[in-house]
Amino acid sequence: MARFLARRIGLALVTLWLLSIIVFVGANVLPGDVGRRILGPFADPRAVAVFNHQLGTDRPILVQYWSWLTHALRGDLGNSIAFGDPGVSMLTRALGNSLKLGLVAFLLVVPLGVLGGIVAALNRDRFLDRLITIAGISATAVPEFVFAILAILIIGVALRLLPITATAPDGSSVPVQFGYLILPAIPLVLVLFGYIARITRAGMIEALDADYTRTAVLKGLSYGTVIRRHVLRNALLPTIAVVATQTGYLIGGLVVIEFMFNYQGIGQLLFLAAQKKDFPLLQAGVMVIGAVYLIATLVADITYSLLNPRIRYGGAD
């Protein structure tokens, strides 16, 4: 297990390093320059040149990258060029917000999706199965912003049941913050529900048809025990992998949702950083999201291995 973990962590670090190079090169080939973005289109070109020199963005790209890397390794991710704040503090706040929204969506969609998949599998080819499958696929096919608009207009504006902004006032209690996050979580739930339900349903059907399930039934175990101890344990393996891959999306990929609900999450922050060519913030943010993805995948792998000893002990090889 230790060797397995060491190998995965080592791979994760290499992935992050490669990611840093890709982002650095990508950000530098974007048109325009930082000084122009910050000082505005009508700023004197000499002032823009002086500002770029002060920022160091007129240096060769390799020198800039080396400077960034050596500082990053010491834990210094630099200050945002546009806002002046330390990138770490801005990212920490935004990541905290994203985690809250992701968590609310996660807490709503995972039980619903898994439950939907189980119900569909247990009612295979019947009305309930078809309803869950078709509704789930349809909802997955609709872009999240469509649901977001509908949720805002119907629930927020017409019925005024929930606030249309996801940001709770400063000092709000946890339940109040949760209340503010329900509306933006709804489109995410609708988009992800069908995906999770389908994977769970497929896993369930495969496990229900498996020999070990037939054996468990034949040896006289109760239906509930068979489902709980034999079917679910095997059926949920692919679901865990799917949920893990969605974690990164729920943390860093909600740019549209964050803009629509005016939520200062990490997706919105990175979008603005890219727009303003705010290198330090962009670079640090991508590293953070990359790390979240890798950690989520690692957690999923560990959970998977705990449920599936063949992986834990390298039995699949």
Add this chain to the structure above:
Amino acid sequence: MDRDQQRIDSIRRQQSELENHVMDEFFAGRMSRREFVRRSTVLGMGLTSIGAFLAACGTGTTTPPATGLKKGGKLIVAVIAPAGKIDPLSVADEGGLAVLGQAGEYLVWSDKDLKLRPVLATKWSSNSDGSVWTFTIRSGVKFNDGTALTAKDVAATMNTHADPGNKSNALSALSGVLSKGGAVAKDDTTVEFHLDAPNGSFPYLISSDNYNVIILPAGYDYSKKYEDSFLGTGPWKKTSFTTGKGVSFAKNASYWDSGAPNLDSLDMTFYAEDQPRILSLTSGTSDVISQFPIGAGQPLLNNPNVIAIGLRSTAHRQIHMRTDKGAFTDKRVRQAMALVVNRSDLVTGLLKGKGDIGNDSPFAPVFPFTDTSVAQRALDVAKAKQLMSDAGKSSGFSTTLYTWNSYEIPDLAALVKSAAQQIGVNVALQVLDPDTYYSKYWLDSELGITDYGHRGVPNVFLTAPLTSKGTWNAAHFANSAYDDLVKQYVSASDVPAQKKLAGQIETLLLDQTPIIFPYFYYHMSATKNTVSGVEPTAMGHINMKAAGIKS
């Protein structure tokens, strides 16, 4: 002699030669009441004197304060997320300036009617040629850290912004007008501005129109993070600020204008996108939105629970045509292009009627000194074709129009392309991101569309994009007669002379047509119908000092 005449004579005796000249123009009927008030305030005539004079003439001037408001309470204003840090030197966007003007204050406020109102300066006047301006600073004003405001603070603030080494955004208006060291504190309440050249509109250039110049203490360190302190003399004091999220203010208990502000507290929430900002008002999440684009804000115009405020402004789009090389060197070609643009349709279609038609000069109809007797250029395709033929371009030509993607600009570009086809000009469109447009194509393109924000006086519009040495001269227009007229206009403080020069400039630009000015669009903001006393300006300020909730 009746009592009114005695009062008028008494007021006249206290005024300067220039101010008496303005009164003469008003008496002679050559100046409207609105122009009189505006011109008098520019020259530094106090509002009390103006009010007394107009009252004696049989016309009142005082604007009734917002009445029927509850005392106290809190309002939430949804503003465009500032593009960067809230920094007095670098703020260059509407979100940033709307926030900067809450705790910060200006010497003079340029209001929605382009009139000047005293704030930290109580009065001002110039010498005979407008090269030295003297401002009297209000006594008894304190910064929100408890220190007293003096003339030294005002002089230091203005000299800081006038220093090119500080890269202040305010330089775009101060360059060539006021140099570092030009502001001198004569005593605790008097500041003299020694200008680089005579300027009849100088008070506007250091007013709220030049939004960076909030007055800060003489020893203020501009390298500090302003968001930590929100230092200023204004009615609001910061209680919390979160980058990208918003700022909360509480009433400044030691504010110099006793009784203000009306509210106890004020929240400004930042919105990165237009739609959520607009929806925040309709859903009741916010009480005021500082600005909305007319296209996205259509639902607000017909909402009975919302009061939409449309302010005529001088903000516009410029369609420049390069005059020094390429297809547009012949002025007849440029005139032809201008003649095929259907301005009425543009205002109706793109702006839903919330705009004024332009006449190919920076003199917007809202400027009181625009010479409206100059004929309006109208759609005339036949004449345009004739001009193309005269210029030897009857078979047309191909060109590329560069612009950037925001608001209605891409639609305007598409309509220009369509209009140009009528005279055989085949326009390829390049709608770019703002950075690419402004860094690569703005000043070097043969044909382009650039956006210009509101200004209280046309000086910047007249100089930067149109004079021979103008820094934003995308049309590469070089005309010594024009340069001379603008120089005269900028220095003129005499009303008829300014209007006469405006007419000459308008006529010259219509003939040369380096730039098409298709329209001037309104500045739109909105409040709930339960809110009153909010004072937006076309520049983007949102003055909440007198705002409150209706009782």
